[in-house]
Amino acid sequence: MSNVAIRNLQIQLGGNKVIESLNLDVKAGEFVVLLGPSGCGKSTLLHSIAGLIDTTSGQIEIGGKDMTWADPKDRGIALVFQSYALYPTMNVEANMSFGLRINGTPKAEIARRVTRASDMLQLGPLLKRKPANLSGGQRQRVAIGRAIVREADVMLFDEPLSNLDAKLRTELRRELKQLHKQLGATMIYVTHDQVEAMTLAQRMAVMKGGVVQQFDTPANIYNEPANLFVATFLGSPGMNLFKGRLEQEGARTLFRNEHLSVDVTNYPFKQAPAGKQECVLGVRPEDIDIGNCDGADNAVCASVSLVEAMGAHRVLWLDFHGTQVAGIVQDQQQVETEQELRFSIRTKRVSLFDGASEQRL
């Protein structure tokens, strides 16, 4: 088990700054997910930890040692690729043992490690097969097995499940989580799939444009996104946003715009709001209560524009003065499009962002 510490990392590829001054601390034995849209630099970061991309400046420490310029094989890491990258001319056994044969591990030890990995991943019957004769899921298992036999302190995953179909993906996802428990190795996992990130991560780093936007537990990131990007990137559908401003009315603090007024007096502001301030109110779809439009006070009504059935729940899209507001309903009550419904916001669970800097207030 090793920790991974990244200090002021900067990476340029072909003159473009992909990553600029990035800091990240991964604790020993932790499962950390790097999440972000494609092109956000998450894979670049992973490959630079692996030593496959040269850093422009900054430091990468693995297990307390400076590994910035170390050869990939000396870093005590293993990497699983999205495209599996199995050696096509070697059978499963030879694929897994290639690295061990190179560094001259004794035969008995190689056999022990290969057996252990193939038992963990149930690859026993496939050991003599060539990669071309394996299915996608089996290939990715072999690729994971190849990483396991290295008995590396840090295991890196570069979107390992993206090439698999949805059913297989959920299964391998659970296996990976089990594997982390069994091995106890530090794992850094890159994905653009938020479900994968939420389920696997102990902590996750949401990235955009080569910058870590927020690094925290999945629950904290989901409930208290640090900025507008994180708020909209996570969640399906993403957070509902309302533009407006903060106003003080005596002891109360209100969020107001021309159609909406929400009491946010109990909101845990980092800094007490000063006077009128432009801001954005964010509400998760599950924090919107939907009921019948009966003309009670404080009721805000909107017409249903779309109903998405998701099985366990339904997502209702309401047309609220031109903005689409998503709400989740659990009951099976009949809902028609164009129907007028009342919605209210659970004020305890809202997020507020600064209008200009887009940071959480």
Next chain:
Amino acid sequence: MGQVVKIEKAVMDKAAGMAPGGAANDSTISAPPAVKPRRKLAWTPARIGVYGFLIVAALFFLLPLYVMLVTSVKPMEEIRLGTLFALPVHATLEPWLQAWQSACTGLECDGIRGGFWNSVAIVVPSTVLSIAIGAVNGYALSFWRPRGAGLLFAILMMGAFIPVQVMVYPLVRVLAAVNLFSSLPGIVLIHTIFGMPVMTLLFRNYYAALPMELFKAARIDGGGFWRIFLQLMLPMSTPVIVVAVIMQVTGIWNDFLLGLVFAGSEHLPMTVQLNNIINTTTGERLYNVNMAATILTSLVPLALYFISGRWFVRGIASGAVKG
């Protein structure tokens, strides 16, 4: 394809009602249907026209070969009759024997066999060396990308497009200066150098099409320059090596100019010897011997195409590269 999925015991979902797949169940390759339904051939006028044209064209191109074969087994009396297309009346293999062991090349009358072995001695090391160097070059250029790789590649490519004739004289001077002119190592060196640009291009393009992740995975596994090349890349290169062998063997075997200039009289390749046989006349022109010698000379590339043709197609079609 339910049976593809293998479920770990701990997380096995009984409700899914799926048996844990044994080895036999895991196969993703379904057997091809035993009988392939054949499409009925309809003899439309268009089809008849196409086949007619193809047959005529094939016959036209085979005509010279037919004349050569027929002439080579005719005795001289029959050739003198001038019936070029007639089948031989008294077929004889005498001209072939003569061409192989007793036809005169200039003053010596040892046939073309000496040239055959000279050519073999030139082709084998030149082919092996040029392919080995081309493969290493291509591998280094596509995976290791040394500083200035682009420039290096551009210069190499220039070598492929400058006509050989331009470089003959300077090369003669260079080889003479290092005492390699008119020697077997000299001509091998020349063929290796001239083969290098195209071989490099061939291998570079082949390796560039392989996924970079493969190389990165081998780097993480601790492979160095030669280890990755010899144990990973070379075993994957069979199709391109077959192509390279065909290109180099036929090219070097058929070479005339370089062999004439650089090989020296001791190591003249078969093509040059053939030319000497045909240009040497003592009394009458022995057309049958000339034809036999010509066929003998072209036999090696011909055989190579016939033998490797299937390999060639198989190598490309099997998609051996895909992981």
